[in-house]
Amino acid sequence: MTTALxxxxxxxxxxxxxxxxxxxxxxxLAALLVLLFHVAMETGDALAPGVGGALLAxxxxxxxxxxxxxxxxxxxxxANAAIDGEPGPSVRSYLRRRAARILPAYWLVAVVxxxxxxxEHLGTPRAWLEILTLTFIYNPAPWWxxxxxxxxxxxxxxxxxxAFYVLLPLLAVGLAMLAARGSDPEGRARILLTGVxxxxxxxxxxxxxxxxxxxxxxxxxxxxxxLGLFAVGMALAVLARWAWWERDAAxxxxxxxxxxxxxxxxxxxxxxxAYLLGCTPLTGDRFRGAEDxxxxxxxxxxxxxxxxxxxxxxxxLPQEPTARPxxxxxxxxxxxxxxxxxxxxxxxxxxxxxxxxWRDVTNxxxxxxxxxLDLVPVAAGTILLAAATYYxxxxxxxxxxxxxxxxxxxxxxxxxxxxxxxxx
Numbered sequence: 001m002t003t004a005l006x007x008x009x010x011x012x013x014x015x016x017x018x019x020x021x022x023x024x025x026x027x028x029l030a031a032l033l034v035l036l037f038h039v040a041m042e043t044g045d046a047l048a049p050g051v052g053g054a055l056l057a058x059x060x061x062x063x064x065x066x067x068x069x070x071x072x073x074x075x076x077x078x079a080n081a082a083i084d085g086e087p088g089p090s091v092r093s094y095l096r097r098r099a100a101r102i103l104p105a106y107w108l109v110a111v112v113x114x115x116x117x118x119x120e121h122l123g124t125p126r127a128w129l130e131i132l133t134l135t136f137i138y139n140p141a142p143w144w145x146x147x148x149x150x151x152x153x154x155x156x157x158x159x160x161x162x163a164f165y166v167l168l169p170l171l172a173v174g175l176a177m178l179a180a181r182g183s184d185p186e187g188r189a190r191i192l193l194t195g196v197x198x199x200x201x202x203x204x205x206x207x208x209x210x211x212x213x214x215x216x217x218x219x220x221x222x223x224x225x226x227l228g229l230f231a232v233g234m235a236l237a238v239l240a241r242w243a244w245w246e247r248d249a250a251x252x253x254x255x256x257x258x259x260x261x262x263x264x265x266x267x268x269x270x271x272x273x274a275y276l277l278g279c280t281p282l283t284g285d286r287f288r289g290a291e292d293x294x295x296x297x298x299x300x301x302x303x304x305x306x307x308x309x310x311x312x313x314x315x316x317l318p319q320e321p322t323a324r325p326x327x328x329x330x331x332x333x334x335x336x337x338x339x340x341x342x343x344x345x346x347x348x349x350x351x352x353x354x355x356x357x358w359r360d361v362t363n364x365x366x367x368x369x370x371x372x373l374d375l376v377p378v379a380a381g382t383i384l385l386a387a388a389t390y391y392x393x394x395x396x397x398x399x400x401x402x403x404x405x406x407x408x409x410x411x412x413x414x415x416x417x418x419x420x421x422x423x424x
Contacts, residue, residue, distance in 0.1 A: 025332025071233025113151030200228030346386025
């Protein structure tokens with residue numbers, strides 16, 4: 001079937017496949033933000049009263065940002081296929097690539113953390129099973145405190161990501177079956193976007209279960225709570241492809257996409273306003289997060305707005321760059337940002353190991369220390385280990401996996417192989 005890409009030569013339309021360097025830079029920015037947040041929490045600066053502490057505590061909003069990026073990059077091939085009326089990507093190839101991308105590097109860090117701080121549980125098969133399969137967040141009576149074992153506390157969000165990876169093919173097939181009721185690509189795109197819009201409603205339903213009839217705060221780390229955040233990226237994937245098929249050259253979808261892509265300053269101003277709102281008590285306590293239903297609703301809505309307007313001007317960039325790229329594109333496509341984006345998964349994986357080792361060596365108690373003095377060595381050590389992991393573990397394994405033939409595979413965007421979640 002003739003696709004929209006061959007149907008139109010309009011290079012002002014959004015890029016809907018292939019590598020997007022600006023999104024790589026976005027991952028770097030978010031990875032650094034979450035690293036800064038964790039160091040600030042450990043030193044107590046993010047808990048200090050005043051504007052400075054509140055702004056540092058808002059760093060955990062990198063979580064919805066990475067969920068949205070995963071929704072965009074991983075769902076995009078399925079969105080394209082559903083709108084075009086073509087078969088979707090190979091599920092077998094997709095799952096194999098996801099497993100190769102996520103598990104080997106994670107297993108390395110998990111074993112290191114367990115050997116350093118959880119030796120008394122090394123003989124417990126259940127502990128190994130839960131950690132290595134990223135299912136420890138479902139343990140109703142965990143042997144650790146907080147969000148995970150020491151050195152692995154941030155991995156709760158990777159557990160959510162992995163659950164989304166497994167769910168996505170089923171979700172994509174269901175959405176595609178609904179979209180098939182449309183008589184043309186525009187009709188299919190409209191139905192697809194409506195289906196994606198149901199996911200935030202499911203997140204709100206998860207909040208009801210979380211807080212009624214009594215609060216069960218551990219459900220905050222369960223996947224249903226994050227569906228609305230993944231939906232942000234999925235909606236952007238649908239809009240980008242829809243723009244290619246819109247009959248009217250000045251139609252609302254095309255104008256919407258082109259306006260956001262051409263207005264990074266406006267979009268990021270809205271995202272900044274959402275960030276500031278997320279730093280207030282409206283979205284819950286700085287340390288414990290949303291502790292009641294309405295704070296949870298506010299947190300969900302604010303973070304969805306934050307992620308959408310931060311990513312949208314990049315996700316909807318035209319496939320052919322303009323003669324004078326915007327300041328945002330110039331910044332995020334700088335070689336330093338792209339390098340940090342490539343190693344961002346390692347930054348996520350290693351940050352707590354490096355942070356706790358540094359504080360053990362310097363004999364610092366929890367919520368004490370000098371933030372700048374801790375940030376520099378922790379960031380440097382984390383980036384070095386992340387680079388080593390990328391070049392010696394991630395890259396060789398992914399190169400081997402991508403060389404394996406799969407006749408049923410539909411090529412995925414290059415960015416999808418790096419769609420990971422360095423998070424809180």
